[in-house]
Each structure stands twice: as structure tokens, then as C-alpha cells.
Amino acid sequence: MALDHFRQAGLRARKEELERAARFGADHVFLFTGGLGDGERGLVAARRRAEDHIGRLLELARRVGVKLALEPLHPMLAGDRTVITSLTSANDLCDALGHGIGVVVDVYHVWWDERLEAEIMRAGRSGRLLGFHVNDWLLPTRHLLTDRGMMGDGIIDLKGIEVMMRRAGFVGGLEVEIFSTNWWARDPGEVMEIAISRCREIFGGPSHASYLSRVLDSAMTLRITAA
């Protein structure tokens, strides 16, 4: 959902999407603000506008009974994908807007942040941890969007972040989300097996009943059971 869709016609379309999500029994719907407007510079105005639009969207979402999920993205995506680039901003926004909106923690976007543990705990205390995406940060990283790593191939302290999530009260599953031309080119079955075995190695096995895997394509979500 990009900002330029946030006009009246956009809001109507969003309303239909939210209603469809409600019919499917979805717990939450992801929301990305998009980046700057055409020719716009700097994030201050774009952030104010995004907050305003999210507030209006939240009213619709509450009416149909679906939560909104804010996933802060890496600061390298601030220009074109989202203006919410830290868990701190996402938590601040949730505090300001009240119930019905929460956050999704993707290790790729937030692992570098010195505020990480404090903000995960803060989100947990407010009962707004809606999801947990895992993957890894490769050295070197060759592309801003499509060079994520398989868990264990990079430098993120994945287990450390999972411990924070659990201590903060998150009880959901892990979602494997590896946007990567490298992994997309490989045999899907093999990729799945590797992803599951890495998850077992890093996070421990049978206690995690299921992993949601989106290693194959951003448009394809496969639910696999690894119990």
C-alpha cells in the first residue's frame, strides 16, 4: 500500500481489501507507507502525511475487525518503500493511534539498531508484536532489495533476537523471508529443506510448531509444518 494510493479512491480500494482480509479471517494486514512524493525531499512532511493516512486506515480496519501491521524497513529503503525506518517510530505511532495496530519485527531491517532490545520489549509490553521475519544479512550485500541471506549465512545474531522476542511475550511462529535472486534460482524443495534445517539448528527444533516460508517469491506464501 503506497502513499499515493491513499486518496479517496485509494481508501475505497483499501476498504475492500480490509473487508476481504476479514472474510478470510486474517489477524492482520501489512501496511507500508511508501516513500517520498514526486520531487519531494526530506522525510519530515512525508512522515506527518503517513501518520495521518495510517490513522484514517486504522478506522476502517477497526470497523471490519482486522489489525494493521507496521513493519519498519531498513533505513536504506527510506526513500521509496517506507518512511518508518525504526521500531521506535513504529512504537511511537502505535502509542499515538491506540488499539488495532501493531508491529512486525524483521531481523533484516532492525538488527543494526542499538535500540532493538528496548523497542522489542516495549512492543511486547503493549501486546503489539504481530510477527517475526527471519533471514540474514550477508557480507558483502550486493543489492538493496534482492540479496538477503539464508539464516546462518550472515552476521545477524538470530538466536539473540529470537530470545528477545520470546522474553517480550511473542508466541507466534517464525516467518522465513529471503528475497534473493540467488535463492530464487535454486530448487524450491531444496531451499525449503535448507531453510527448515537452519531454523532447527539456530532456534531449536520441535518447540516451534511451524515456519511460514516466503523464500520463493514475494508473491508466494507457503505454509510448511516443521513439527
Added chain:
Amino acid sequence: MALDHFRQAGLRARKEELERAARFGADHVFLFTGGLGDGERGLVAARRRAEDHIGRLLELARRVGVKLALEPLHPMLAGDRTVITSLTSANDLCDALGHGIGVVVDVYHVWWDERLEAEIMRAGRSGRLLGFHVNDWLLPTRHLLTDRGMMGDGIIDLKGIEVMMRRAGFVGGLEVEIFSTNWWARDPGEVMEIAISRCREIFGGPSHASYLSRVLDSAMTLRITAA
């Protein structure tokens, strides 16, 4: 200066470099912590180690009368270039270590940060703003290291950040720093002219007596006068 140089032999070499800088009458010497150790994951231990090492280096620097300059780098460089990825961390570290250490603000690394203005002001109040690097963030950005933009070609609110710097008391010049395979491939004289004319357009003219330009190569620093 990478972390793995921070051993005894490394410290001796650093001491010689600092003494040389003092002989040249340098105001400050840049310090980058490097990233993680081999096989290391997560930033907590690396950050503690970096702080410890910077403290020891600061003693040497004070003895020879040269300041240390911390330049926080973009979070996308947290793994391999530095563990200090925000002005907040740099300011915290300076507060902890006392006099003789300051910060350099490079718009490329910090433009996305919602804490930007507050942290520039904080650095200014402590008299520790040592430098100001300008360039631009391109959409799309094709490489993490070598795709910076010429001022005005991207989406950073450069004038807005310069106003913050001036309000915070920074009286130094602007340093143009464009690591870019694209600009490196062009005629150096032409690049200089474009850089200077963009600076005049964006920041205003004769009040800025000089621009330091490092558009050509990371190893080459040219002082050009644009008064």
C-alpha cells in the same frame, strides 16, 4: 582504522599516524571502528570492544593534541565498516569519553534518522561538530558503497540539514564526498564545476568561502576555493 588493527602493534602504528597528523597541524583524525570480527554475530560485543579501543586511542590523541572524529555510517554498513550507525551512538560515546573527540555529519549516513535534528543540536551544544559531508541519496540506489549522488540529484533535504548544522553552531565548510563509479568515470574538471554550482544553488553562494571536494576518489582530497 579497523578494529583488527587495534592490538598493541596496531596502537603503535596509530600513535605514529596521530603524531604525523599533529605535525601537519591537523585538527582531527577520522576513526572508523570496522565491523564484526571473523565469524562474529551481532553487534553488542563488537560495540563494547570498539568503545574500549576508542578510549585507548583517545588517550594517545590527547597526548599529541589531535582530536578524534567519529563519523557514524549508514546502518547498511554496520556489518563491515563500523558499529557506530547513528549520531545518537556517537554522541553517547563522546559523552562517555570526555573531551578530545567529536563527530562528523555525513548526510548520506544519517538523513533517514528521525533523531537527526535533536542529535545535531546535541552535538552542537557540546561543541563537537567537526565536519559536514554532502552528497545525495539516489532513487534507486544500485550499490551500497559506490552509488552516491551529486547534490540535487537525490532525495535528501540538504538545505534543511545545513540549516540544522548552522543553528547548532557549525561554522566549518562543506565537504563534497561522492563515492560513485558514475562520477568517477567523468571528466574531473567538469565534476568539480557541477559540484560547486550545485553547492551554490542549494546552500547559497559567497557566504561559504570554500568547499572541500572528494568527488574524484576516496584517496584523493582536493581543496577548492569557491569564494
